[in-house]
Amino acid sequence: EENILNRQEQADHLQYLANQKALIEGMTLEQREQLMYGDILRQLAQRLQWSHNNLPIHARTVQDAVCEVFSLLFEGSQDAVFFIIHSQFLKEIVILIGEDIPTEEVKLIHLQGIHHLTENGGQYDCFKIFNHGVDKSVAKVLKSTDQEVVEISVSIILKIINCKIRVDKTNQSQLYSVLERDGVIHALCQDILMREEVKEKMKNDVAISLGSLFTIGKISQQVRQAVIIQLKKGLISKDKDIMKKSFSYSFKQHSYYSNLIPKNEQR
Structure with a gap:
């Protein structure tokens, strides 16, 4: 019934x-x-x-x-x-x-x-x-x-x-924490950046968005590495907007993490 x-x-x-x-x-x-x-x-x-x-x-x-x-x-x-x-x-x-x-x-x-x-x-x-x-x-x-x-x-x-x-530019650290807690960061990294069959344009867009969060200092090594690899690929993109943003965030992450390492430890 x-x-x-x-x-x-x-x-x-x-x-x-x-x-x-x-x-x-x-x-x-x-x-x-x-x-x-x-x-x-x-x-x-x-x-x-x-x-x-x-x-x-x-x-x-x-x-x-x-x-x-x-x-x-x-x-x-x-x-x-x-x-x-x-x-x-x-x-x-x-x-x-x-x-x-x-x-x-x-x-x-x-x-x-x-x-x-x-x-x-x-x-x-x-x-x-x-x-x-x-x-x-x-x-x-x-x-x-x-x-x-x-x-x-x-x-x-x-x-x-x-x-x-x-x-909410002042609370990016909290934003990253929530995205990480909810599995969004992991999904973007594992299922987009590290997945071969995904289109490069999509990977570039994800890397640029995550790259904008670099300076909060909480990004895991795995995510940071995946983002950096894709940003480097974006530097030679035919899409000028992607190339420009990839350069910008590549420069920001390099500057930020260089400043975290004492000069006598930098190569």
Whole structure:
């Protein structure tokens, strides 16, 4: 009986989501933003809450449909960012990605809404997104063998980190500690910088972001070495922006660590 009830609830949720998708597809951006100020985010959050407590056989199709509706709803919107980051929905999607879905089952559709959020949000919005633990939940996805999924995950994480650095320059040591505690630093190092099949552009972007944290003095030898190796590669990149930033952070790390070593010990 419980199984029958779950299937019926699943069918009801899917019907609601299909109706919302059809409605949203015919809307302008302004109309979609007005819809977000209504009840729809609460409805989407409730369906994710339902999915957390059900087996994947019932939950996954609902989760996919929720993410698809949210992505369609939010795409291109800037005005609704503040509303979304203070909604229950964001908390539920963090649980979905971080806990519910196994790494290899995470698809683009699960991440596109959050990607829209980080791309359209301002610096202080990303600060709030960081506080929700979005980067931590997405970091596990870096192990995926789907390179498109990895690419969008890196984009989300780096956007959050870079915004946090710009907004809160005085607390970079605390930022690094949180990123390290949450496994984000390890994931970026092991699953991006040290992984052969990852695109060089992605590796360069990660090295530059982590390189900006060099001067806090807490970076482990393994991470520091991986970053330095990639920054050196960035020095000969055809992308002038990457080359310039790689040079800047290579110089900073050299200057910083040289100053830590007594002159009589330097070669």
